[in-house]
Amino acid sequence: MERxxxxxxxxxxxxxxxxVQRQSYTLAGRHENSAEHSWHVxxxxxxxxxxxxEPVNLxxxxxxxxxHDVVEIEAGDTYVYDEDARKKQEEKEKQAAEKLFAQLPEDQSRHWWELWQEFSAGTSPEARFARSLDRLLPVLLNVATEGRSWQEHGVRASQVLARNAEVAAGSPALWEVVQKLVAEAQARGFLASDGETQAPKG
Amino acid sequence: MERxxxxxxxxxxxxxxxxVQRQSYTLAGRHENSAEHSWHVxxxxxxxxxxxxEPVNLxxxxxxxxxHDVVEIEAGDTYVYDEDARKKQEEKEKQAAEKLFAQLPEDQSRHWWELWQEFSAGTSPEARFARSLDRLLPVLLNVATEGRSWQEHGVRASQVLARNAEVAAGSPALWEVVQKLVAEAQARGFLASDGETQAPKG
Ligand SMILES: [Ca+2]
Structure with a gap:
């Protein structure tokens, strides 16, 4: 019973x-939280x-x-395009994982730690595919909401492509989708190209 | 690509x-939605x-x-203690499942339909265990929020026990937990016993 x-x-x-609030918006127009994001992904x-x-163990x-995001309970969410914050975040998340998983019975603690490390480091086909999906979803939501969070943060097409290039390591087919979505967002005027200071609205 | x-x-x-809003409250005191509930469970x-x-395929x-809850996109959520609504809901949800899953490629459509049917009917050890968890979580959240949604709906201990008795079919250990939580909620005064018209607050 103690267990x-x-x-x-x-x-x-x-x-x-x-x-824990994320920068992404749901299609209904409110910020998404990390629990519902985890379900969606x-x-x-x-x-x-x-x-x-590669074939994956589902x-x-x-x-x-x-x-993958439970460490945010302690460490908060970091916007994927905020490079400075992302570096500090790594150490914070590691400490959060140690603190959180210590609450579990030892075998479960080890299992959760291994899952979280594998995901964070992308060291297996499963982790690389999972990371691809974690990148894809915000891009899908951004395009479906006319680039709302990209616009709010002045994010450009080159940044979206650079930050999401690792999608290719988990799924070349989904990387193709990301590239098409970025091109579409630029053409429709809600994702700025380089040189533009801001995306033209409308 | 069409696929x-x-x-x-x-x-x-x-x-x-x-x-899709549920009757349950998160610990932070707002209504839970069905996506984050699906993650939690x-x-x-x-x-x-x-x-x-029984041993289950995780x-x-x-x-x-x-x-298990995606049909609510079309059919809405039904409060577990609303007996009339629950009967009408069954047919509505079946129609919702047909409509929704038809949007998928045929093999996936079949897979989702089978999963949803198996869960709804509780026809496997996996389905019975999954249903136990789907019952357990609202009880846990209710006790952690001093019976907030039970109080709002005038739910009594006997109703909680009757509606959640099927937890035993998936997990006798979790059914024991439910019974202890119900007794605790009664003792602490936020779940009415039979005979009482309302639970005494405080
Ligand atoms: Ca994520």
Whole structure:
């Protein structure tokens, strides 16, 4: 029962991920939180695993995606285009993972730590595919909301391509999708090209 | 590419689950939505599968839980203690599933339909365990928020026990947890016993 009590307490701790706000917008026009993002990206894995570069163990992909953001409960979310913050974030997230996973029974703690490390380092076909999806979703949502969060942060096409180039390592087919979406966003005028100081609205 | 386009369009349709509001409250005190609930219950499966009544294929459990509520995009959420609404809801949800899953490539459509049917009917150890978790989470959240949604709907202990009795079919250990939580909620005065018209607050 002690074991079960710890697991249930941890489940309640995880509830806090529902309050971590991301920069992305849902199609209904509000900021997305990290818990619903984690669901969306896990469902994406179910739908898109056939497009992974290498064959993947779907269970491993789902487990990684379901927990990939839980460190944000302690460390907060970092915007993917904020380069400075991203570097400091790495150390903060590692400490957060240690603190959080220590709440679990030892075997589970080790399992979660391994999943999180594998995802963070992209050291397996499963991790690389999972990372591709984690990149793809914000691009999809941005294009579906006419670049709302890109516009708010003055993000340019070259940045989107640079930050998402690793999609190719997990799925060449999805990298092709990202490139097409970026070109479409530029053509429709809601993603600035280099040289432009701001994307022309409308 | 036609196949991939359909999958991506469906992913964007699924975004709408983030706007389906449930009666449960998050620990931060706002209504939970069905997308973040689906994440929470999937993570619960990762943590608690060792307590399933029979050995379960975790991948199957996760896939069922990730999609179990997507029909609500079309059919809306029904409060678990609203008996009349629940009966009408069954037919509505079946129609919603048909409509939604028809958007997928045929093999995927069949896979999602099978997962959803298996979950709804509780016809496998995986489905019964998944259903246990889907029942457990609202009870956990209710107790952690001093019975907030129970109080709002005048729900009594006997109703909570009756509606959640099927937890035992998926996990006797979790059914024991539910019974203890109900007793605790009664003792602490935020879940009415039979005979009381309303739970005494405080
Ligand atoms: Ca993410």
């Amino acid at each position: 079960l009590s710890r697991e249930l307490a941890f489940l309640l701790t995880l509830d806090r991920l529902k309050e 896990a469902v994406a894995a179910m739908l898109l695993s056939e497009h992974a570069k 269970l491993r992909v789902l487990e990684m995606l379901l927990i | 991939l386009s359909r999958e991506l369009a469906f992913l964007l349709t699924l975004d709408r689950l983030k706007e 999937a993570v619960a499966a990762m943590l608690l599968s060792e307590h399933a009544k 991948l199957r459990v996760l896939e069922m839980l990730l999609i």
